[in-house]
Amino acid sequence: MSSVAPAGATSAPTLSASGPAPNPWAMALRQLDEAATRLQVDPGVRARLSACQRELTVNFPVRMDDGSLRVFTGYRVQHNLARGPAKGGLRYAQHVSLDEVRALAMWMTWKCALVGLPYGGAKGGVICDPRALTPGELERLTRRFATELAVLVSPEKDIPAPDIGTDGQVMAWFMDTYSMHRGYSQPGVVTGKPVSIGGSEGRLEATGRGVAFCARQAAERRHIPLAGGAVVIQGFGNVGGVAARLLNEIGSRIIAVGDAQGGVYDPDGLDVRALRLYAQEHGGVAGFPSATPISNADLLELECDVLVPAAIEGQITAANAGRLRCKLIAEGANGPTTPDADLILAQRGITVVPDILCNAGGVIVSYFEWVQDLQQLFWAEDEVNVRLRRIMGRSFDAMWERAEASQQTLRQAALDIAVARVAEAINVRGLYP
Numbered sequence: 001m002s003s004v005a006p007a008g009a010t011s012a013p014t015l016s017a018s019g020p021a022p023n024p025w026a027m028a029l030r031q032l033d034e035a036a037t038r039l040q041v042d043p044g045v046r047a048r049l050s051a052c053q054r055e056l057t058v059n060f061p062v063r064m065d066d067g068s069l070r071v072f073t074g075y076r077v078q079h080n081l082a083r084g085p086a087k088g089g090l091r092y093a094q095h096v097s098l099d100e101v102r103a104l105a106m107w108m109t110w111k112c113a114l115v116g117l118p119y120g121g122a123k124g125g126v127i128c129d130p131r132a133l134t135p136g137e138l139e140r141l142t143r144r145f146a147t148e149l150a151v152l153v154s155p156e157k158d159i160p161a162p163d164i165g166t167d168g169q170v171m172a173w174f175m176d177t178y179s180m181h182r183g184y185s186q187p188g189v190v191t192g193k194p195v196s197i198g199g200s201e202g203r204l205e206a207t208g209r210g211v212a213f214c215a216r217q218a219a220e221r222r223h224i225p226l227a228g229g230a231v232v233i234q235g236f237g238n239v240g241g242v243a244a245r246l247l248n249e250i251g252s253r254i255i256a257v258g259d260a261q262g263g264v265y266d267p268d269g270l271d272v273r274a275l276r277l278y279a280q281e282h283g284g285v286a287g288f289p290s291a292t293p294i295s296n297a298d299l300l301e302l303e304c305d306v307l308v309p310a311a312i313e314g315q316i317t318a319a320n321a322g323r324l325r326c327k328l329i330a331e332g333a334n335g336p337t338t339p340d341a342d343l344i345l346a347q348r349g350i351t352v353v354p355d356i357l358c359n360a361g362g363v364i365v366s367y368f369e370w371v372q373d374l375q376q377l378f379w380a381e382d383e384v385n386v387r388l389r390r391i392m393g394r395s396f397d398a399m400w401e402r403a404e405a406s407q408q409t410l411r412q413a414a415l416d417i418a419v420a421r422v423a424e425a426i427n428v429r430g431l432y433p
């Protein structure tokens, strides 16, 4: 089975040498706190935004191929539902924790609000190593997890999608399980499905496409030529891999790429197509011929024009931010940069296109997929891409203009737009009862 193959899902590099992993929930709360202070958000609304509305923990059994039974732990967290049903991915990884899922759910709330989608934020995950499971085990785990989540999930209430360690096949099993329980097909219950069962054209590439678009927009405004420019990418899954290809197509040199197994470096530029084929065959980029091996920590510190962290959170911290030698960071991952690192990068004049915009292409096309499923009317890929570009462009411009007008970083501007929109929705809906 090709599902959950290294190149089909975002790969998760082991942490760089920049110290212990920062707690993502603490990061998310600090970002909210700073935005709420700048915006003078009402204390009651602030308190509501500082807690996740619903948190479900499930411990569920899965029959393993050897006949034994294993109990897995999974989560689904809905951060805020003021702007619409909950939306966000499901992550299968060993580092999944309730705090990680909480942070990712909060970031989904901001992401959807920033780009104007009618959704609240959610995230879920299962603590497991999907690479160590057989296809049968993975399917049984997914079907049982989908059943456990049925109390929260539906096309009207909460719509999961792929994230690290999950892919279209996992979404197909999820959708099938939910539909079996209902007695009829419900494609709108998850997004990121294969096109054959109601997935959207362009969804697979959407996150990487959005990252490449943001890198181009920011580079243009900062007068950094990307044709011939050097790009470093951490993570070579669905996000980093597609961003690498698209940036390479406009003439950028992809000088280094890393994934969970290691990294490769070539100052003249890697052959991205060959690297992708190699990674598919070997389960990672490490060992790619005619390139120099490089660690994930060293890769982040290479001199380049654009750095694309497209793996996991907490990679750029106070410990390494002072040593980065890029001009621009385009955040493909969620939460790759800590708030302390943000301060250092701002002082050093390094532009950071924040995750909640930079990687929003995925959830934007997820929204298109959900709309198409509900209407049973499907769009061609160019229509999807034109609409994606329109939303990303509009959101990018709004963020950039706000940052310039109020002398803020792009992250501050993006968070302020998003938090203000969610606060407004909370206020206008009022308090029940």
Ligand code: GLU
Pocket (backbone or CB within 6 Å): 087, 088, 089, 090, 159, 160, 161, 162, 163, 164, 191, 334, 359, 360, 362, 363, 364, 366
């Ligand atoms: N997991 C992706 C994200 O972090 C996509 C979420 C979605 O499509 O709902 O944005």
